Amino acid sequence: MIFYDCTTAPSPRRARMFIAEKGLDIETRQVDLGKGEQLSQEFLAVNPLATVPVLVTDNGVTLTENIAIATYLEAVHPEPALMGSTAEERAQVMMWNTIVDQQCALPVADVLRNSHPKMAGRALPGPDDFEQIPELAARGKARVKIFHDRLEQQLQDRQYLAINQFSLADISAFVITGFATQVGMPIPPVHSASLEWQARIADRPSAAV
């Protein structure tokens, strides 16, 4: 297997953390997004969508989305289970992972990509160029606040986000809320359940990757 990574970006960090939780050692190649290496001919031959993470399996199948990479690794390395055990648990992990993607990861990206001067003309990942839309950055900020409230509500009586044990949904939410903190949208100080959850996940060795 070959894992295409970028140590400075949140999206591949989700895959790195999943791989670390599984205890796997996968050959890794860095794609420097800061230098635009995702748009090089060499990398576009691997992934025409120009995104990381990418996992190429031993059979040469190219997987380009975090959920696809997690699904593959969970199937070939089932222990420890990170995507639920029962039918309902598997569905709940998938549900919360999707809610994090749509209601947190996407708005955070909307903020950064539509406001940062370095992202001018590059408001979406991928090979196609799009101009920034400042209203989208403002909307993203409002949506991240709403997500922080939902996260706090969901974590009121729970140790972990989706099920009664650590899962992929925790990885996704931990990485993305952590990245949001770095770019000026931290979990509010009054959200004590969320901050305790964040500290609980930060204690795991996989959080260091």
Add this chain to the structure above:
Amino acid sequence: MIFYDCTTAPSPRRARMFIAEKGLDIETRQVDLGKGEQLSQEFLAVNPLATVPVLVTDNGVTLTENIAIATYLEAVHPEPALMGSTAEERAQVMMWNTIVDQQCALPVADVLRNSHPKMAGRALPGPDDFEQIPELAARGKARVKIFHDRLEQQLQDRQYLAINQFSLADISAFVITGFATQVGMPIPPVHSASLEWQARIADRPSAAV
């Protein structure tokens, strides 16, 4: 189980088609989005996110995202397999389903929600109101074109989108590209592989739901 549906909306149609392919008969309740029933106290008690589809399992677990509903039903009713059989197939179905979600369903929604007069002040699904952003509608149109090109390329030598048999990814792409057609963004006539695929899926009894 109880399935919360809306016969006029594309998102719950994806779940309906999945249920039909599994040959299941699930107690169904209609939520009329045209009348705003998703924002009623009664429905918000079921799903505070104010979206359909929703599946409530026999154990009372509420599942609110298409991928969560599909994951649950695939686990409890494995035949016919709609999400792949091998590890790589499962990952490829998940990958293409995600690509359809992010690169087709989202841009189509961006177009409709940010341009239709009826959606003024309701530019995002859910309980929170957001104003329309006209530039987002324009960007959505450009992205749908790009997705149509990707779909055509992927279907050049294939009968189905993700793997060598019909899967959830075909359901998602078929429902969303069909909805895009209804709102003025059809697959271009020169995209013969995509149109053949569309006709192939339309022939399935599940496409009538």
